[in-house]
Amino acid sequence: MDEKELLEKAQEVIKQNDRKKWTVPAGDLYPHQWLWDSCFIAIGLRHVDIERAQTELLSLVRSQWSNGMIPNIVFSDGAEYSGDRELWRSYVSPYAPHKVATSGITQPPMLAEAVVQIGLKLKLPERRSWYRQIYPYLLNYHQWLYADRDPHGEGLIILLHPYESGMDGSPPWVSELRKHSMPWWVSLIEKLRLDWLVNLFRRDTRHVPPGQRTSNVEALAFWAAILRLRRKAYNSEAILPRSLFAVEDLGFNCILIRANAYLRTIAKDIGHKLPESLLQKMQKTEDALEQLWNEDSGQYYSRSFVSHKLIREPTLATILPLYAGSIGKERAKHLCGLLQSKKDFGLKWPVPSVPANSDFFNPLKYWQGPTWINTNWLIIEGLKSYGFDTEAIELTNRTLELIAKSGMNEYFNPLNGQPAGADDFSWTAALTIDLLKN
Numbered sequence: 001m002d003e004k005e006l007l008e009k010a011q012e013v014i015k016q017n018d019r020k021k022w023t024v025p026a027g028d029l030y031p032h033q034w035l036w037d038s039c040f041i042a043i044g045l046r047h048v049d050i051e052r053a054q055t056e057l058l059s060l061v062r063s064q065w066s067n068g069m070i071p072n073i074v075f076s077d078g079a080e081y082s083g084d085r086e087l088w089r090s091y092v093s094p095y096a097p098h099k100v101a102t103s104g105i106t107q108p109p110m111l112a113e114a115v116v117q118i119g120l121k122l123k124l125p126e127r128r129s130w131y132r133q134i135y136p137y138l139l140n141y142h143q144w145l146y147a148d149r150d151p152h153g154e155g156l157i158i159l160l161h162p163y164e165s166g167m168d169g170s171p172p173w174v175s176e177l178r179k180h181s182m183p184w185w186v187s188l189i190e191k192l193r194l195d196w197l198v199n200l201f202r203r204d205t206r207h208v209p210p211g212q213r214t215s216n217v218e219a220l221a222f223w224a225a226i227l228r229l230r231r232k233a234y235n236s237e238a239i240l241p242r243s244l245f246a247v248e249d250l251g252f253n254c255i256l257i258r259a260n261a262y263l264r265t266i267a268k269d270i271g272h273k274l275p276e277s278l279l280q281k282m283q284k285t286e287d288a289l290e291q292l293w294n295e296d297s298g299q300y301y302s303r304s305f306v307s308h309k310l311i312r313e314p315t316l317a318t319i320l321p322l323y324a325g326s327i328g329k330e331r332a333k334h335l336c337g338l339l340q341s342k343k344d345f346g347l348k349w350p351v352p353s354v355p356a357n358s359d360f361f362n363p364l365k366y367w368q369g370p371t372w373i374n375t376n377w378l379i380i381e382g383l384k385s386y387g388f389d390t391e392a393i394e395l396t397n398r399t400l401e402l403i404a405k406s407g408m409n410e411y412f413n414p415l416n417g418q419p420a421g422a423d424d425f426s427w428t429a430a431l432t433i434d435l436l437k438n
């Protein structure tokens with residue numbers, strides 16, 4: 001496929017998944033609106049239809065809870081989806097909106113990036129009015145993150161469910177699950193080898209081979225974790241003191257650091273002063289990132305909120321401090337080295353979600369090895385911001401080559417480029433557009 005064909009194909013995929021005011025990630029497998037998906041989609045869409053890109057984000061913020069949270073899923077209407085809505089029952093929380101049904105948890109705060117990327121395409125007066133329109137939502141969201149998810153003022157946001165990280169089955173979460181939080185009845189089902197029964201209730205394994213998804217046992221435990229949150233009406237004050245499944249997630253906090261910088265830019269552009277207390281908390285996050293660094297292994301890790309220890313399971317989140325943009329040049333150079341190293345992330349079709357030398361590494365399993373286009377995009381942005389231009393161009397070209405060869409899939413085998421997960425995946429298509437246009 002040449003560039004022109006790639007661009008046409010990408011636009012076709014987005015059109016096919018367009019639901020007028022928002023875009024579903026993939027028609028059958030993910031029939032709702034997702035937070036960070038919509039942000040990546042808007043980043044691509046801005047090149048072809050900027051108004052539609054703005055609508056994508058405005059549809060997303062209509063789901064904001066009155067306490068400021070933006071949920072990871074905004075559910076589609078329709079009787080066929082009542083099961084999805086009923087699993088979450090957002091109405092159990094007094095903060096949930098009345099007009100839309102949503103999940104009760106959030107996802108990586110990519111909104112500020114998407115807002116600014118759209119802003120960059122607008123002339124100054126339009127940019128200002130766009131920023132003014134979205135600023136209140138963004139400010140409330142960032143304030144909620146600190147108020148609700150950093151109760152001890154440590155600077156690091158705590159996540160209550162792996163889905164909040166956007167990297168559902170990622171090793172640190174699975175390892176925490178196995179250590180502290182596996183419900184006894186799920187262990188029993190595993191022991192009796194009855195976990196195959198879970199397939200009867202799973203949508204994803206009807207569309208994608210089970211070997212490419214979260215295992216049944218983990219999926220069941222994640223589901224049980226949703227029920228625990230729901231029972232406490234998604235109220236973190238009630239959840240956190242007794243939770244054994246809470247993580248200061250590295251990737252999320254890196255994305256937040258960059259998002260905070262964008263929020264400062266947006267506020268400045270429209271002449272707003274961010275509250276001093278928020279500015280201090282933002283600074284604290286940048287400082288606290290250093291606590292997630294482990295000198296012995298030369299990697300960053302997520303930290304368990306339960307044991308307060310680093311969860312020493314490497315994933316591509318170790319590279320994301322490049323995207324955060326707050327680390328020193330030497331450290332950035334070291335991370336760039338991990339990207340090139342063949343025993344870590346330097347595989348044939350990079351960047352694998354888990355490095356080749358991890359015990360978890362499985363080239364096809366959900367967030368435990370495959371290459372994803374959104375995380376490649378984050379890494380490319382990170383490389384660019386540290387001036388690693390050659391590496392950024394190389395990764396961009398390799399990513400586009402992979403998509404041209406294998407299709408607009410959800411993820412890919414980093415060893416041979418085989419497509420995996422859902423076909424015609426929206427953020428793969430949208431970010432293809434962005435990578436081609438930049």
Ligand code: GLC
Nearest residue numbers: 025030034036037166167168
């Ligand atoms: C999966 C992914 C998550 C994504 C969602 C919709 O849950 O792990 O990152 O947002 O699918 O595409």
